[in-house]
Amino acid sequence: MAMPMSRKLVIGVCSLIFIIICELYALSLHFETRAKVFRAHFVVLVQVFLYLVSKFLWKNLSDFQPATICSSASTANSSAREGDRRETPTRHWTAWKSVLLCYFGLCHCSYLTNLFLMGKDPHWFAMLTYCALGCYLQLATALVILMMLNFGMCCITWRSGGGFSRTIFSKRSSAVLAILYAVCAAFYGLTSAAQLPKVKNVSIPVKDLSNKWYGTHIVQISDIHLGPTVGYSKLSAIVDVINELNPDLVVITGDLVDGSVKTLSDAAAPLSRIKSAYGNFFVTGNHEYYTGDVDNWFVRLKELGFTSLHNSNVKLTPSGGATNDIICLAGTDDIDANKMAYTGHGFDADRTLETCDPRKPVILLAHQPRAAKAALDSSYRVDLVLSGHTHGGQFFPMIIGAYFINPFFAGLYSYGDHSHVYVSQGTQYWGIPMRLGSTMEITDITLHTAPS
Known part of the structure; x- marks a missing residue:
């Protein structure tokens, strides 16, 4: 059951007040302790950000159903599809979903290596997690750009009287293109930084x-x-x-x-x-x-x-x-x-x-x-x-x-x-x-x- 908007607003306001109180308390501490508190705050913020990105990527990559990001044709068809989705039994975990979960886990570990895996030269696990994070951010960027292009096409067809029925990329093709872009961009970017x-x-x-x-x-x-x-x-x-x-x-x-x-x-x-x-x-x-x-x-x-x-x-x-x-x-x-x-x-x-x-x-x-x-x-x-x-x-x-x-x-x-x-x-x-x-x-x- 979806949470009411008013309840979400209250939770958001309370969270903001809590954060402000924590920041004010941190400023009263000794500067070394304060730095540790700020680092802890930053770790939390990073994890929240990565959680939101992971949720977005999971929604767009966990299955390759040929759906578009815009509601097409008619409300009736949309309702029918929603009904079908609700009636579909829970699918078995696929190898692809397992790979995605492991990959997201690596990315979430990246900043934590700042706390535990620093020394004379980089630890292999720290390098792995940060390389994964670089590709992860490029993947999210590509999906956002493709969604914007689809939304732009939706607006153009709506203005021309065609309704919100046309998109450039299906959900499947968006996922494939985003993965290809992320791999190529990450390879180029990682190679450049290695020089x-x-x-x-x-x-x-x-x-x-x-x-x-x-x-x-x-x-x-x-x-x-x-x-x-x-x-x-x-x-x-x-x-x-x-x-x-x-x-x-x-x-x-x-x-x-x-x-x-x-x-x-x-x-x-x-x-x-x-x-x-x-x-x-x-x-x-x-x-x-x-x-x-x-x-x-x-x-x-x-x-x-x-x-x-x-x-x-x-x-x-x-x-x-x-x-x-x-x-x-x-x-x-x-x-x-x-x-x-x-x-x-x-x-x-x-x-x-x-x-x-x-x-x-x-x-x-x-x-x-x-x-x-x-x-x-x-x-x-x-x-x-x-x-x-x-x-x-x-x-x-x-x-x-x-x-x-x-x-x-x-x-x-x-x-x-x-x-x-x-x-x-x-x-x-x-x-x-x-x-x-x-x-x-x-x-x-x-x-x-x-x-x-």
Whole structure:
């Protein structure tokens, strides 16, 4: 018996109130405990989302009856079909249904591996579950697109007086096409993500840049996401590429890790091999705060030869240059630290930039494009912001959402009279080892003097 709409509404409102109360309670806890609570909340949200997707896929794939998504012909025929369906005895479980259930189970295990199966290199089961999840999302995407096409045809035939009788794809053909698309898209996306990231060369003008800094190479890496599907081996290969570029500066613009130092210390070890003329620098991303272990990561990164710019800056003087040739390299905490009320952390443009000389070039590291825009709109001089976070959307259809919710999406942007923002598409990926419609990159940035 269907639940009355009023009862569903009451349950929905009560659930929302319960969630808000839980969030408020979490904010009152110590930040390490708070991070664990937020991770638990996220696990629940992921499972709810996957349950809804699994329910949708089951409805469309568990049998291949040649039905359309629109009610065709007449109400009488529809009622007859409903009657037949009710009278049909419960079918025996088929091999196909068993495969679907096992497959959905794998996908539901994917994010849980973040809690139990992280170490120096990815565990085979974590890789399997996340690969399955990538195909699963492509399968759901394809079915939604086919349903939209069918609905569009229904509307066209209705407007032409033909009623809701025509569709492009039957339920059977939609299922077959969706599976074919998902397999092909997943194969391409997984293959792309298995390759080394491409070196992307970008030339950026900087106002008042000293001739001593002309041609300086900054190598930016971002969004490596050491965790269930990225580990020591991939990071070691990335470090080899960086060293071949002979960089002057190396910067990591956040989301290096998805776990604690205790879990991923060995996975991060290759960073110690990075060599640069003026130093290696790091700023936090939102995922560092989700670990609840940021301060320990600062200690570990110092051991690995990285300076963490924690709402701070350093003045860099070029080799053979004078003190008036400085560049102020600044870095701010990720803005999600504010949302999480993470003690001692949070986006702070004043603390980060107030000691930079407004007559000299300022380069800011800020993980999220929203933080980049906030810094550029502040009263402080900022010539160049290096960001990440968006992954260029990572894969379709996530690309659409990433494009619309970020003020800067991917690549180089001019801002105001002389400022620029560069948003990396990420050096690896988060969770799902898939790239579809986006590119993994190691960015080799060359600075040159902006025309007067």
